[in-house]
Amino acid sequence: MLLHNLKGTRLRILPIAVGLLRHGFTCLLPDSRGHGASGGELITLGALEKYDVAEWVRLLRRDPAISAVYGLGLSLGASTLIQSLTIPVDFQAIVADSTGADPAHPYQYLSDRFNLPVMLTGPLGWPFVELMTWNARLRYNLRIERASPLEAIRSARVPVLLIQGTDDWLIPVQYARRLHAANLQYTELWEVPGAGHARVSNVAPEYPQRVLDWFTRH
Secondary structure, eight states: OEEOOTTOOGGGGHHHHHHHHTTTOOOOOOOOTTSTTSOOSOOOTTTTHHHHHHHHHHHHHTSTTOOOOEEEEETHHHHHHHHHTTSOOOOSEEEEESOOOOTTSHHHHHHHHHTOOHHHHHHHHHHHHHHHHHHHHHHHOOOGGGOOHHHHHHTOOSOEEEEEETTOSSSOHHHHHHHHHHTTTTEEEEEETTOOTTOHHHHOTTHHHHHHHHHHHO
């Protein structure tokens, strides 16, 4: 299963799927809710999307020819896959490329993003963060602060390859390091110098082989 980034569609991740198809994988490329051909207008950063992932995995598991299910996600897709492990979902292994922001730790994100201490980003970011949180809660009855890849990965028992570009303008590399540190036993971190957000495959020729090796190892 391959999941695209925020504001993207299944076409964004098609080139990666083509490489996997050539090695005998069956690939499912759904559009996430609120994207492409899928319905819905509310994007919940993984809070509800993780349940969609569970249904898609069940669909794949109905095919007797499929012996194991793997996941690869870009940005929001990566965050969603990691969060789905709390349900749990029957993945053999996951590749999380440029994992998206963590609504459960907004002040830490702002600190990493703008290279400022948390004691400063807290007061400055409080109005925006609280407005976003309460709007989601009151308007949609959604606890967006529970959409946390970091909290999900702590208890994960599925191997997760974290891929992060060191020049990611959106998600600082420190966040990927924090995800890795939260579960050293089941995660591996590949940092790619010079790569931007969800652009590692564009600058690292070894990307297809690293992904393939991760899946075949598990």
